[in-house]
Amino acid sequence: MKKDFFLTRYALIIKRLEKSASTYEEIEDYLLNSFEFQDANVNTYSKRTFQRDVKAIQNLFNLEIINDRSNLFKYTIVSRPIMEVDEYNQRLLESYQIINTLNAYPDFEDYVFLESRKHRGINSFYELLYAIRNRKVIEFSYHNFLKNTHTKRKVHPLLLKESKDRWYLVALDKKDEQVKCFGLDRISNLSLFDATFKKYEMDFKTYFKYAFGIICFQNQTPYRIVLECSNNQKEYIKSFPLHDSQIVSEEQEDKCIFEMMLYPTYDFMQEILSYGKEVKVLEPEILINQIKEQLIASCKNYNIF
Numbered sequence: 142m143k144k145d146f147f148l149t150r151y152a153l154i155i156k157r158l159e160k161s162a163s164t165y166e167e168i169e170d171y172l173l174n175s176f177e178f179q180d181a182n183v184n185t186y187s188k189r190t191f192q193r194d195v196k197a198i199q200n201l202f203n204l205e206i207i208n209d210r211s212n213l214f215k216y217t218i219v220s221r222p223i224m225e226v227d228e229y230n231q232r233l234l235e236s237y238q239i240i241n242t243l244n245a246y247p248d249f250e251d252y253v254f255l256e257s258r259k260h261r262g263i264n265s266f267y268e269l270l271y272a273i274r275n276r277k278v279i280e281f282s283y284h285n286f287l288k289n290t291h292t293k294r295k296v297h298p299l300l301l302k303e304s305k306d307r308w309y310l311v312a313l314d315k316k317d318e319q320v321k322c323f324g325l326d327r328i329s330n331l332s333l334f335d336a337t338f339k340k341y342e343m344d345f346k347t348y349f350k351y352a353f354g355i356i357c358f359q360n361q362t363p364y365r366i367v368l369e370c371s372n373n374q375k376e377y378i379k380s381f382p383l384h385d386s387q388i389v390s391e392e393q394e395d396k397c398i399f400e401m402m403l404y405p406t407y408d409f410m411q412e413i414l415s416y417g418k419e420v421k422v423l424e425p426e427i428l429i430n431q432i433k434e435q436l437i438a439s440c441k442n443y444n445i446f
Contacts (some may be wrong), residue, residue: 262325
């Protein structure tokens with residue numbers, strides 16, 4: 142058994158058990174007949190290895206797996222983490238599996254083409270994570286792109302958040318005691334202090350509930366957004382929702398109506414504009430007017446008006 146093959150095994154075992162409870166023999170057959178095992182020329186999978194894998198999966202992904210004697214000694218997942226942790230574990234597993242696959246095949250560049258754009262600011266990721274976990278006060282220089290200025294910020298780091306291929310630090314800015322988001326690609330000269338701060342009892346799931354990306358308006362009421370989508374794009378938006386609250390409220394042969402609750406921020410408006418004529422805003426009026434203003438401004442750039 143290849144030593145670098147364990148993450149692939151974990152992913153396949155979870156996938157099989159999510160489908161249905163299975164005996165060791167059924168899991169063994171599933172794995173040995175998988176494309177992953179065949180491509181890696183792995184043709185054996187012992188029960189001892191399987192038992193070790195089950196323990197590792199439980200520890201790494203916080204899944205409880207039992208061997209149910211009352212059901213023909215079938216293995217089954219009996220409990221999972223809470224939803225947001227489970228989603229994190231799933232993404233972690235997917236990332237590990239991709240990394241494991243690429244490491245296993247030195248010639249992957251012949252078959253996998255990665256995005257050429259790279260995350261910036263990731264070099265400070267571990268330091269920031271350390272500061273968050275240990276509640277360390279930090280200071281850094283922050284670049285304002287619009288003003289092209291650098292300001293020194295002293296903050297209490299609270300969370301790292303990803304949005305649209307960028308990473309952000311959510312922190313309490315000691316200048317005005319406000320929670321803000323700082324792009325990691327704009328942070329430099331990071332310093333950690335020995336001073337610590339008290340734990341904040343802050344529910345970030347609620348904080349970002351109506352946000353699109355990282356912009357939040359905690360003192361404002363979110364809007365009911367209604368979008369009309371063409372038949373060409375509806376399946377894409379169904380499979381990759383614009384927001385967690387998205388639902389399909391009406392579907393016809395030539396169009397689909399989506400509804401969601403969120404703050405109609407600039408980032409959300411830009412996302413809608415990226416769909417061009419395929420997506421139309423029906424509600425609210427404030428977002429419709431913002432879209433119109435942007436389209437008129439764009440047309441003026443090309444001397445259409």
